[in-house]
Amino acid sequence: MNFRPRARHLRIVVQTLFLVSFMILFVGLAVERVPGRVASILLSLDPLTAVGTALADWTIPAWTWIGLVILAATAVLGRFFCGWICPLGTLQQLVSWIAGPERRKRNKINRYRRWFSLKYVILTVILVWAALGADHAGWLDPIPLLHRAVASGVRPLWFGGITPGGWVAFGMLAAILLLSAWMPRFYCRAICPLGALLGVTARLAPLRIRRTGTNACSGCTLCLMACQGADEPLDNHRVSECHVCLNCLPSCAEDSLKFGLPVVGSGSSTPPLDVGRRRFLVTAVATAAIAPVLRATGGGEARTADAIRPPGALDESSFLARCITCGACSASCPTNVIVSDIGTTGVEGFFTPILKMRRGWCEPSCTRCGDVCPTGALTVVTPEAKQAVGGPAEVTIGTAFLDRGRCLPWGMATPCIVCEEMCPTSPKAIWLEPAEVRARDGRTVKVQQPFVDPELCTGCGLCENRCPVGEKAAIRVSSVGESRDPGNRMLSRRSEVGRSEDST
Amino acid sequence: MKEPRPDIDSSPTLGRRDLLKTWGPAALAGAAITALGAGLGGRPGRHQRRDSAAGQPPPDWRIDPSSPGRVAIAGGEGPRANLGRALAAMGGIDRFISRGDRVAVKPNCAWDRTAEQAANTDPELIGELVRLCLAAGAGSVVVLDNTCHDPARAFARSGIAEATRAAGGAVAHQNSTGTVKLDLGGVVLGEWEVLQPIVEADKLINVPVVKHHSLGRGTLGMKNWMGAIVGGRPGLHQRINQACAELGDAFRPTLTVIDATRVLTGGGPTGGSLDLVRPDDLVAVATDPVAADTWGATLLDFSPAELPYLAIAERLGLGTTDWQSVATKV
Numbered sequence: 001m002n003f004r005p006r007a008r009h010l011r012i013v014v015q016t017l018f019l020v021s022f023m024i025l026f027v028g029l030a031v032e033r034v035p036g037r038v039a040s041i042l043l044s045l046d047p048l049t050a051v052g053t054a055l056a057d058w059t060i061p062a063w064t065w066i067g068l069v070i071l072a073a074t075a076v077l078g079r080f081f082c083g084w085i086c087p088l089g090t091l092q093q094l095v096s097w098i099a100g101p102e103r104r105k106r107n108k109i110n111r112y113r114r115w116f117s118l119k120y121v122i123l124t125v126i127l128v129w130a131a132l133g134a135d136h137a138g139w140l141d142p143i144p145l146l147h148r149a150v151a152s153g154v155r156p157l158w159f160g161g162i163t164p165g166g167w168v169a170f171g172m173l174a175a176i177l178l179l180s181a182w183m184p185r186f187y188c189r190a191i192c193p194l195g196a197l198l199g200v201t202a203r204l205a206p207l208r209i210r211r212t213g214t215n216a217c218s219g220c221t222l223c224l225m226a227c228q229g230a231d232e233p234l235d236n237h238r239v240s241e242c243h244v245c246l247n248c249l250p251s252c253a254e255d256s257l258k259f260g261l262p263v264v265g266s267g268s269s270t271p272p273l274d275v276g277r278r279r280f281l282v283t284a285v286a287t288a289a290i291a292p293v294l295r296a297t298g299g300g301e302a303r304t305a306d307a308i309r310p311p312g313a314l315d316e317s318s319f320l321a322r323c324i325t326c327g328a329c330s331a332s333c334p335t336n337v338i339v340s341d342i343g344t345t346g347v348e349g350f351f352t353p354i355l356k357m358r359r360g361w362c363e364p365s366c367t368r369c370g371d372v373c374p375t376g377a378l379t380v381v382t383p384e385a386k387q388a389v390g391g392p393a394e395v396t397i398g399t400a401f402l403d404r405g406r407c408l409p410w411g412m413a414t415p416c417i418v419c420e421e422m423c424p425t426s427p428k429a430i431w432l433e434p435a436e437v438r439a440r441d442g443r444t445v446k447v448q449q450p451f452v453d454p455e456l457c458t459g460c461g462l463c464e465n466r467c468p469v470g471e472k473a474a475i476r477v478s479s480v481g482e483s484r485d486p487g488n489r490m491l492s493r494r495s496e497v498g499r500s501e502d503s504t
Numbered sequence: 505m506k507e508p509r510p511d512i513d514s515s516p517t518l519g520r521r522d523l524l525k526t527w528g529p530a531a532l533a534g535a536a537i538t539a540l541g542a543g544l545g546g547r548p549g550r551h552q553r554r555d556s557a558a559g560q561p562p563p564d565w566r567i568d569p570s571s572p573g574r575v576a577i578a579g580g581e582g583p584r585a586n587l588g589r590a591l592a593a594m595g596g597i598d599r600f601i602s603r604g605d606r607v608a609v610k611p612n613c614a615w616d617r618t619a620e621q622a623a624n625t626d627p628e629l630i631g632e633l634v635r636l637c638l639a640a641g642a643g644s645v646v647v648l649d650n651t652c653h654d655p656a657r658a659f660a661r662s663g664i665a666e667a668t669r670a671a672g673g674a675v676a677h678q679n680s681t682g683t684v685k686l687d688l689g690g691v692v693l694g695e696w697e698v699l700q701p702i703v704e705a706d707k708l709i710n711v712p713v714v715k716h717h718s719l720g721r722g723t724l725g726m727k728n729w730m731g732a733i734v735g736g737r738p739g740l741h742q743r744i745n746q747a748c749a750e751l752g753d754a755f756r757p758t759l760t761v762i763d764a765t766r767v768l769t770g771g772g773p774t775g776g777s778l779d780l781v782r783p784d785d786l787v788a789v790a791t792d793p794v795a796a797d798t799w800g801a802t803l804l805d806f807s808p809a810e811l812p813y814l815a816i817a818e819r820l821g822l823g824t825t826d827w828q829s830v831a832t833k834v
Contacts, residue, residue, distance in 0.1 A: 050541075059549040060541055068541040075533035204529035262526055318549065376549075491742065 007246040007259070011083065015090045018042075022087040026150060029332040029372050036371025037063050040328045043374040045085065046143040047071040048126075048194045049324055053375050055127060056135035056321040061376040071201055078202040082188055082195055083228060083243030088142035088173075089188055092180035093228065099181040107224040109183050112232050112241060116189045117274035121283050123196035124275075128287040133317065134295065134348055138324030141194050142187070148351060149173035151327030152340040160336030160359050165351055169327070169340055185228050188243065199240035203270065208239045209248060212256050212263050223248035223257065233257055236271050298346020303488045305478035307345045308355040308398045308459065310338055311362060312370040312381040315485050322377035325351035329369035329378060335360025337461065338369060353378075355397065357461030357477055362386075362397060364424045364460060388425035388456045398459030399481035399490075400430070400452050406474035409447035413439040419463035419475045420450050429456035430463060430475075454481060454491055559685040559695045565708035565758045566791070567600055573792025573823050575799060575831040579785050583629040583765045586787035590761075591636070593834045594789050600758050601707060603641035608648060608705035609633060609673070610757075612713045612728050613664050615774050616653040622766035623775040624662040625713045629763050629787065631667030633711065638672050645673035646701045648681070649731040655679050676701050683734050690750030692743050697734040707758040710793070714784075714800045715768035715775065722804045722811055723773055724797040725760045726752035749816035752793055756822075760796045762788040767803050788831075794823030795830050802827075 022042055028034035041063065043049060050060050050067035060068070070081055082089050101109050126137045138144035153170025156162040162170075179186040188195050202208075209231075211217065223233045226247035231238040233248045249257050298304060303316075310329050313319050330338035330353055337360030340351045353369075355362060364387045370378040385394040400419075404410035409417075423430040432448035439445050452475075459477045467473035480488055576593035578586040591597050601607060611625035619627050634645045647668040651658040655677035659665035665675045676699065683697035702708060712728035727744075729751035730737055740747040764786035768775045775781070784803060790796035794817045801811050808814045808825040818825050 053549075054540060054544050057549040058544060059547040060544040061546070061549070065541045065545050068537050072534040072537040075530045075537070201533065204533050206526040206530050262522070321549070487736070489736075489739070491739070 006250055008250075011246060014084050015093070018085050019087045019090045022146070026147070026331060029151075029328055030334065030368075032368060036332070036368065037374070039332070040326075040372045040374045041066070042087070043143055043147065043324070043326050043328065045070060045081075046141060046194065047074070047081070048137045048141045048197055049143075049375060051197065052126065052130045052135040052137035052141075052324065053322055055130035056133055057318065061322065062374060064374060071198070074198050074201045075204045077207050078205040078239055078242055078244045079195065079198045079229070080244045081198055082192075083245040086142055086188075086194075088146045088176070089185060089228075089243070091146075091177060092185050092187060095177050095180045096184035100184055101182070103225060106184075106226070107221040110224045110227045110230050112230045112238060113190075114274050116230065116241065118190050119192055119196040120200070120273055120275040121279065122191065123193040123200075124280055124283045125287045126193050128284045129291050130321075132288065132291045134291065134320045135322065135324060136348070136350075137193060138326055139350065140191060141324065142192055143194070144324045144326035145169075145172060145176075147331070148325060148327035148340060151331035155331060156336070163339045163342075163356070165340030165342040168342060169351065185243070188228070189230050189241065200273070202242070203240050203273075205239060206261055207259065209233045209237050209242060209244075209257060209259055210261075210263055211237075212258055216254060217256060218254055220253050222251045222253055226251060239270055240273060294347040296346075298344075298349065303479065303485070304344055305480070306354065307341075307349070308357075308461075308477060308479050309482070309484065310353055310355065310369045310378050311367070311386050311395050311397050312379040313397075313484050314377060314379065319377050319484075320348055320352070322375045323352050324375055324377075325353075326374065327351070327353070328372045328374065329353045332368040332372045333360065334366055334368065335363055337361055337465075355461065355477075357464040358471075358473070359465075361462040361465040362458075362460045364458070386458060386460075388429065388458050390426065392455050393425070393458045394483065396458045396481055396483045398461075398477040398479045399454050399457045400459065400461070400463050400475050400477050402450060402452060403474045403476065406469050406472070407450065408469065408474070409435070409437075409449045411474075413437045413445045413447065415445070415447045416468065417448055417450070418466050418468055420448075422462045422466045424460060424462055425456050425458060427456065429453045429458070450475070457481065559687040562686045562688060562698065562703070562754050564756045565705065566756050567707075567758055568791075569756070573790065573795060573830060575788055575790040575792060575795045575827060577786060577788045577799065577831060577833045579764075579787070579833075582785065583626050583763070583787060584632045586765075586785065587629055587632050587636075587761065587789070589834050590787050590789040593832055594759075594791070597636045597640045601637050601640040601642050604643040605637075605641070605706040606701075606704060607637045607642045607645045607707045607709065608702045609637075609645060609709045609711060610702070610728060610732060611647060611649060611664055611711045611763075612723075612731065613647075613649040613658050613662050613677075614652040614731060616657040616661050617775060618661055619663050620766070620778060620781065621775050622713065622715060622768040622781040623773065624658070624664065625711050625763045626765040627663030627667035629761070629765060630664050630711060631671045633709065633761065634668055634671035634673035637707075637709075642707075645671075646676050646705070647673050648676035648699055648701055650678040650699060650734050650737075651731070678734050686754075688733075688750065688754035690746075690753060692740065692746050693750045693754065699732055699734065702732050702755075708755070709759045709761060710755070710757045711761045711763060712800075713763045713766075713768070714803050715773060716770050716780075716804060717773045722801050722806055724800040725762065725793050726797060726813060726817060729755045745811075745813040745816060748813035749820055749822075752813075752817050752822050753820045757793065760788075760790045760793045762790065762796050762800050764788070764800065764803055769804065792823035792827075792830055794818055794825055795827040796823075798825045798827040799831060 028039040044063040047067040050064040148169045152166035176187045228245040229241040229243040231241035341354045408414040420430040464473040576590040578589040615623040617623040682700045684703045717723040726748040770780040
C-alpha cells in the first residue's frame with residue numbers, strides 16, 4: 001500500500017491538534033497556573049465573538065481581536081476555520097466518519113439544499129439583536145456552545161451536579177452530534193451563525209476550489225462523496241458553503257479541480273446566497289420588534305434576588321452586551337458555584353452565569369472567573385478588592401439575609417453559630433448576640449443569635465453554603481448590595497469606615 | 505479610427521484588471537476588518553458603568569458669601585406683611601434679586617394637604633414672594649418641588665400652584681421638568697439628579713415650613729432640599745442628620761425664608777389633624793441657614809442638641825447655631 005501525502009492529511013493533523021488543545025485548554029481553565037486569557041484563547045479565536053461585541057458594545061475587548069485576523073484571512077482563503085480549526089466541526093466529522101451514511105449514499109446527502117440558507121437568517125437575527133445592545137451570538141456560536149456544553153453539562157458529572165441549564169446545554173451538543181450521523185456537518189451547513197459569517201466573507205476569497213479549464217467534468221459526483229460543506233464543486237461551486245477541507249481535489253476522476261486563483265479564460269460564476277433582500281429585511285425588522293419584548297422578560301435593568309452574578313460582572317445591560325454564555329467562568333470556578341442559568345434572569349439571561357450558593361461559594365481569594373472571561377463581561381478584579389478586611393469590600397455580589405423562622409438559635413431555641421464561624425470578612429460581617437430563649441418544656445436555653453452587617457457582607461455565600469438547615473438555608477444571599485449596580489442597594493452609600501461624621 | 509490596444513485583449517496571462525477583480529475585494533475586506541479592530545480594540549465599550557460619568561458640583565447662589573449671615577424675624581400681621589417687613593430689615597428684595605434673574609423658589613409642597621393642615625408652606629407667603637421677585641425685575645420665577653404625594657394633587661391642594669400663577673410665576677415638579685446630575689459631595693450624598701430649574705437658576709430661595717417630623721424630629725430648611733433631588737431618596741433617611749447637613753452644604757441659597765405662619769407640632773411630616781396646628785404667624789428671612797433652622801427648632805421646643813444635623817452643619821461652616829447673636833426681631 002503506497003501512501004501519497006495530500007493537503008487533507010495536513011488538515012487532519014491540524015484538526016486533531018485543535019481538538020486536543022481544546023480539551024487541554026478546557027481543563028486549564030480551572031488551573032490557576034495557566035494564564036486566564038490563554039486558557040480561553042479558543043474563544044478569542046472565534047470571529048463572531050469580536051463582531052458580536054463590536055456591534056453590541058462598540059468594543060473589541062481583551063484578546064478577541066484575534067478573531068478579526070481569522071476573519072480577514074477568511075476573505076483570502078475561505079472558511080478554513082470551519083474545516084481546519086473548529087472543534088465542534090471536527091467532532092461532527094468524527095461522528096459522521098464513524099456512524100455516518102454509507103459511502104454510496106453520500107453523493108445525495110452531500111448535495112446543497114436551499115434550506116441551508118437558514119444559517120444566514122440566524123446570523124441576521126444575531127447581528128441585529130447585537131446592534132440593539134444584547135450579544136446573544138454565544139447561544140448558537142459553536143465555540144461557546146461547545147465550551148458551555150462541556151462546562152455545565154459534562155464537567156458537573158464529576159463536580160457539583162448538573163443543573164437545568166446544564167442539561168439543555170448538553171442536549172444541544174448531543175443533538176448536533178446525533179444529527180451529524182444522519183447528515184455530515186448538518187449543524188455547520190444549516191444552523192451555524194459563525195459559519196454564515198465566514199461564508200459571507202468567503203465570497204470575497206480569491207483562493208478557492210476552481211475547475212481547471214482544460215479538463216471537462218464528466219458529472220461523476222465523486223467529489224461529493226467526501227464533501228463536508230455541501231458546496232458542490234462539480235457545478236457552480238458555492239464558495240460560501242465550502243469548508244476548504246480539500247477532500248474533493250484527489251477524488252476528481254478527470255483531475256480538473258484545484259485550490260487556487262482563477263484560471264485564465266474560465267468564466268466560472270458563484271451562485272448567490274439563498275437569502276433574498278426581502279427575507280433579510282423581514283428578519284431584521286422582526287428582530288428589532290421582538291428584542292425589546294424579550295428584554296422585558298427580566299433582562300437588562302430588571303433586578304432579581306437570585307440573579308447573583310460572578311464578582312467583577314458589569315452592570316446588567318453592559319453584561320448582556322458582552323456575555324457570550326461560553327461557561328468559561330463556571331468551568332474555572334474552584335467551588336463550582338457558577339451555573340448556566342435558565343429561568344432566573346429572563347429570556348435574555350439564557351445560559352448566563354449565576355451563583356447557586358448551595359453548590360459552592362465565592363472564594364474570597366479567587367479571581368479566576370474574571371481572568372478567564374474572554375470578553376470582559378466579568379472584569380479582572382484583585383483578591384483584595386473582593387475581601388472585606390478592615391472595612392467594606394470594593395467588589396461585592398450581594399448581601400446575606402437571615403431567615404429567623406428557619407434559623408436554629410432564632411426559631412428553634414437550639415444553639416448554632418456556623419454562619420458566624422464561617423464568615424470570611426474581617427471584622428466578621430456576621431456577629432452573635434447572646435440571648436436566653438424559652439424552649440417548649442419551659443427550660444431556658446442560652447443561645448447566640450446571628451446578625452448580619454450589610455456594609456461588611458460581600459455576598460460570598462459561605463454562610464449559606466454551610467448552614468445546617470437542610471435544603472433551604474436559614475441564611476441566604478440575594479443580589480441587593482452588589483457593587484456592579486448602584487441602583488440595587490439598600491444602604492444609602494457604602495461609606496469608608498471612620499470617615500462618618502454622623503453622631504446618631 | 506482607433507487602433508486596438510494590443511496589451512488588453514487576447515492576452516493569455518493575468519491582466520491588471522483581473523488581478524484587481526480577484527484580490528481587490530479580499531484586500532478591501534482585510535483593510536476594513538483591520539480598521540475595525542484598530543478603532544474598537546480595547547475600548548471600554550459604550551455601556552459604561554453608570555457611576556463613571558461624573559457630575560459637576562452645584563453652583564453657589566449666595567450674593568455675598570464672605571459677609572456673616574443674618575436673620576430677620578417678623579410676626580403678627582399675616583404672611584404677606586410679615587415677609588415684607590422681614591425682607592426690609594434684611595435690606596429689601598432688591599438687594600437679592602437683580603434685573604433679569606431666573607429665580608427658583610423651593611417651598612415644601614410635598615403633600616396632598618390643605619394650607620390649614622400646615623404640612624406644606626403657606627401659599628399666601630409663596631404668592632407674595634413670587635410677586636416681590638417679579639417686582640424687583642426677575643426675568644422668571646419658578647416654584648418647584650419633588651413631591652412625595654402625586655405632584656399635581658400636592659400643588660393644587662396646597663394652594664401653591666394657584667397662588668404662584670396668580671402672582672405671575674410658573675410651577676414645576678419632578679414629572680414636568682428634567683434633571684441634571686450633580687456631584688453633591690459629602691459622605692452619604694455623592695451624585696444625585698437635581699431638578700433642572702434649580703441648576704439653571706441665578707437665585708435660589710428656600711421656603712420651608714416649620715413642622716414636626718417622625719424621623720428627624722423637626723423638619724426645616726436643610727431637610728427641605730430633599731425636594732430638590734430625584735432618585736432613591738428613602739435611602740438617605742438611614743443617616744438623616746448627616747444627609748440634611750450635607751444637603752445644606754450642597755445647596756447654598758440666596759435666601760432662606762422660614763414659614764411659621766402655622767406650625768405643625770405633631771403627626772409630621774404629613775400631619776392631617778387641625779388640632780396639631782398652632783397659628784404662630786411668624787416669618788423669618790435669613791442669609792444664615794443654620795441660624796434660621798435653629799430659630800425654627802425653638803418653635804418646636806427643640807434645643808440645637810436635639811437636632812444633631814445643626815451641629816454637623818455648623819462644623820461644615822454653614823452658619824451658627826447661636827441664632828440670637830445674628831437675629832433681629834422687627
